Amino acid sequence: MANRAIGKSEKSKQVNTYLEAFTMKVHQARKYLMENEQEITAENIKNILRGNTPDNRMIMDVFTEHNIQIEALVGKDFAPGTFIRYKTSFDHTRSFIQWKYKKDDIPIKKLDYDFISDYSFWLKTVRGCSHNTTLKYLANFKKVVLTCVKKGWLSRDPFIGFKMTKKEIERDYLSSEELKYLTEKVFRIERLAQVRDIFLFSCYTGLAYIDVKNLKRNQIVIGIDKEKRIVTKRKKTDSTVKLPLLPTALDIISKYKVHPKCTSEGSVLPVLSNQKMNADLKEIADLCGIEKELTFHIARHTFATTVTLGNGVPMETVSKMLGHSSLKQTQHYAKILDTKISSDMQKLRNLLEE
Incomplete structure (x- = not known):
């Protein structure tokens, strides 16, 4: 033969x-x-x-290929923060597989409901993630899994039946009274006065810490209404933001126009590190009698609630100024405006009585 x-x-x-x-x-x-x-x-x-064969593809190999593509598209289709989130999700997934299976990787065909459920449990217990943070990591992993389903490498989506509902979080913000008191408070220590001013600037622009820190003088332009506005891109999402400047924000910009740090770097404000800013904000809260845990991010929430939505600015406009990609991201701010609801209903009562 x-x-x-x-x-x-x-x-x-x-x-x-x-x-x-x-x-x-x-x-x-x-x-x-x-x-x-x-x-x-x-x-x-x-x-x-x-x-x-596709039947024997490994989870982490597919995740690696996915992240390579995301990284290559940063600045085109994705913001830098998106790649960082997927990278962190990759690290968590690998650590979970090592914890559960005592291996560095397992085949895609091993993915099922129990895998997702156990992964969720691991994120909450071993990693100490909150419920909403756990869902963020799972959502990143789900996008990779769905790619496998679409390409025919997985016959069924293992996330079917797994609840991905986030818990509603009550977000702190300053009331109009607290904002007024903070604005009028006289600080004898220059460092605290400076941090207060930068915090207030964020309260009246809605810019996040990193966006205020990176803000340059050439990003302040004259708009079509002949008024000054900020034209910048959010660091987190890479989305373009156009912000008309309110009087308080303009006053703060003018105040630091000749500050040495601003003149040498071309920056708008002399922003310290986020850690130092938040440490000083705690001291400022104590001096002002504000019982809320004051952090820089509260300024952004204050802009969305007290400064804009609370004064009747339409949600679509607020969403655009915050750099949100959808109204859904802005809606949770409106949910906490009990005072706005009371005010609107009182107007309705008066109208009906007339």
Whole structure:
């Protein structure tokens, strides 16, 4: 027989048995390619014989490929923060697999509801993540998983039946009375007065800490209404933001116009590190009798609630100024405006009485 060992020795029998088994595997590989409408080539057959088929793809390998593509599209389709989130999600997924399976990776076909449920449990207990933070990491992982489903590598979405509902969080913000008191408070320590001013600037612009820190003088332009406005991009989302400047914000800009740090760097305000700012804000809160835990991010919430929505600015306008990609991101600010609801209903009562 051609391509077979000649003779009846035990060694010849072993060689021929191996060749027959190998030939059978080649036929099976060829059949697999035909059934999956893939090109029948020596390279493809070799990959199948080595176990490199879509059925045997590994979770972390697919995640790696996904993140490489995201990184390549940063600045085009994705913001830098998006890649960082996927990178962190990748690290958590790998750590979970090592914790549960004592391996660095497992096949995609092992993904099921129990995997997702256990991953959620691990994030909350071992990593100490809150419920909403856990869902953020799972949402990142789900996007990778759905890619596998779309490409036919997974027959079923393992997230089916798993609840991804976030808990509503009560976000702190300054009331109009607290904002007024903070504005009028006289600080004897220059450092605290400076931090208060920068915090107030964020209260009247809605800019996040990093966006205030990066704000340059050339980003303040004259708008179509002949008034000054900020034109910048949010660091977090890379979305363009156009902000008409309110009088309080303009006064603060003018106050620091000749500050050495601002003149040398071309920056609008002399912003310290976020850690130092938040430490000083705690001291400022104590001096002002504000019982809320004052952090820089509260300024952004104050702009959304007390300064804009609370004064009747339409949600669509606020959403645009905050740099949100959808109204859904802005709606949670409106939910906490109990005073606004009372005010609106009183107006309705007066109208009905008339």
